[in-house]
Amino acid sequence: MPGWELIGEEERAAVNDVFDHGAVLYRYGWADKRENIFRVDEFERVFAERMGIKHALAVSSGTGALIAALKAMGISRGDEVITQSHTFIATVEAIVEVGATPVITEVDASLNMDPADLEKKITKKTKTIIPVHMMGVSARMNEILKIARAHKIPVLEDNAQCCGGTYKKKKLGTLGDASITSFDFGKVLTTGEGGMIITNNEAIFKRAREYSDHGHELNPNFPRGEDTRMISGINLKMNELQGAIGLAQIKKMDYIIGRQRENKSRIKKALSDIPEITFRDVPNPEGDTGDSIIFSFSSRDETKAFMKLWTAKGFGTKNLPDAINWHFAGTWDHMLEHFPKYKGKDLLKVFAQSDDLLRRAVALPIFVNMPDAQIEKTVKAVHDCIRQM
Numbered sequence: 001m002p003g004w005e006l007i008g009e010e011e012r013a014a015v016n017d018v019f020d021h022g023a024v025l026y027r028y029g030w031a032d033k034r035e036n037i038f039r040v041d042e043f044e045r046v047f048a049e050r051m052g053i054k055h056a057l058a059v060s061s062g063t064g065a066l067i068a069a070l071k072a073m074g075i076s077r078g079d080e081v082i083t084q085s086h087t088f089i090a091t092v093e094a095i096v097e098v099g100a101t102p103v104i105t106e107v108d109a110s111l112n113m114d115p116a117d118l119e120k121k122i123t124k125k126t127k128t129i130i131p132v133h134m135m136g137v138s139a140r141m142n143e144i145l146k147i148a149r150a151h152k153i154p155v156l157e158d159n160a161q162c163c164g165g166t167y168k169k170k171k172l173g174t175l176g177d178a179s180i181t182s183f184d185f186g187k188v189l190t191t192g193e194g195g196m197i198i199t200n201n202e203a204i205f206k207r208a209r210e211y212s213d214h215g216h217e218l219n220p221n222f223p224r225g226e227d228t229r230m231i232s233g234i235n236l237k238m239n240e241l242q243g244a245i246g247l248a249q250i251k252k253m254d255y256i257i258g259r260q261r262e263n264k265s266r267i268k269k270a271l272s273d274i275p276e277i278t279f280r281d282v283p284n285p286e287g288d289t290g291d292s293i294i295f296s297f298s299s300r301d302e303t304k305a306f307m308k309l310w311t312a313k314g315f316g317t318k319n320l321p322d323a324i325n326w327h328f329a330g331t332w333d334h335m336l337e338h339f340p341k342y343k344g345k346d347l348l349k350v351f352a353q354s355d356d357l358l359r360r361a362v363a364l365p366i367f368v369n370m371p372d373a374q375i376e377k378t379v380k381a382v383h384d385c386i387r388q389m
């Protein structure tokens with residue numbers, strides 16, 4: 001997920017350009033001073049065009065995007081929202097923040113939502129399903145959408161970690177009723193912090209825009225100071241510096257994903273002769289953004305033995321296992337204990353299938369800039385560790 005690897009002269013020039021044209025850092029107003037240049041507007045337009053979707057709303061973070069999208073989809077207290085056990089904690093935080101009850105599915109060998117478990121978790125109170133495309137790989141969207149449609153439940157894709165990925169030739173983030181992505185510093189595209197909601201549903205778009213801007217309807221008949229409002233909201237707006245950087249970053253998207261895919265496939269090929277490891281099940285390999293390569297051992301002890309050798313050699317991992325506590329609901333007692341379904345339960349047992357799959361996994365980060373020597377060193381180190389185990 002390395003937009004940060006390519007931050008450079010283009011982003012610097014984009015920021016300078018904001019200062020060369022009036023230095024208005026706010027997304028609305030001051031039309032003369034800013035010479036009529038509105039960068040967040042332009043970023044939304046370019047992003048929507050790139051995704052082939054009608055509406056894009058830029059906001060201050062991916063977490064904010066999730067909250068605004070859930071609000072816009074009418075989620076409130078007492079509603080159940082289903083998501084998966086392997087995700088960044090923000091997905092569940094957003095559900096809790098809007099007052100809804102999180103209901104969490106196991107993941108399967110794709111390390112994304114297990115459709116069989118989704119089916120079991122649907123109740124009359126389920127109001128939205130949030131599949132998360134974790135670490136560059138899509139969830140099993142055909143199965144998930146089929147279940148959601150059969151129950152007439154809207155789908156909000158959390159595409160924070162797979163921006164630019166596809167599923168059966170369709171762009172991720174365009175399969176559900178709405179989706180969000182993140183532009184924090186670890187993502188495919190980065191604006192430092194930032195996020196985007198995209199949808200073809202005009203009502204969701206408008207409600208999310210209002211919520212993220214204190215209820216402002218952007219009524220064309222009134223100046224902003226006299227704008228009309230129907231709902232109360234908060235402030236989740238993106239600023240012009242982020243918009244400018246986003247416009248520079250999006251031009252690099254194809255290059256970023258192309259390089260990652262190539263680097264991933266080279267490493268995967270070079271590790272494919274190791275009988276001790278099983279690669280993550282990727283539902284749609286050609287849509288993978290190449291964010292990371294994940295393999296697992298048949299037991300936790302083997303994974304631990306590998307990790308001991310791997311870290312001793314000075315290598316790191318990406319989230320699994322180093323930051324598993326931020327990416328696995330089995331460790332989120334502090335949030336889930338507030339809900340009767342999870343209160344007092346041993347969450348590691350509640351999510352036993354995910355616990356097993358995630359604890360046996362090792363995720364290696366893939367970068368855009370991976371010189372041949374680095375790829376060879378990584379591959380050799382994996383082979384060496386496994387030989388020494």
Ligand SMILES: Cc1ncc(COP(=O)(O)O)c(C=O)c1O
Binds near residue numbers: 062063161193
């Ligand atoms: C799956 C997922 N959802 C949501 C978010 C939240 O995004 P942000 O950091 O922009 O708030 C993240 C960020 O890491 C994420 O990985």
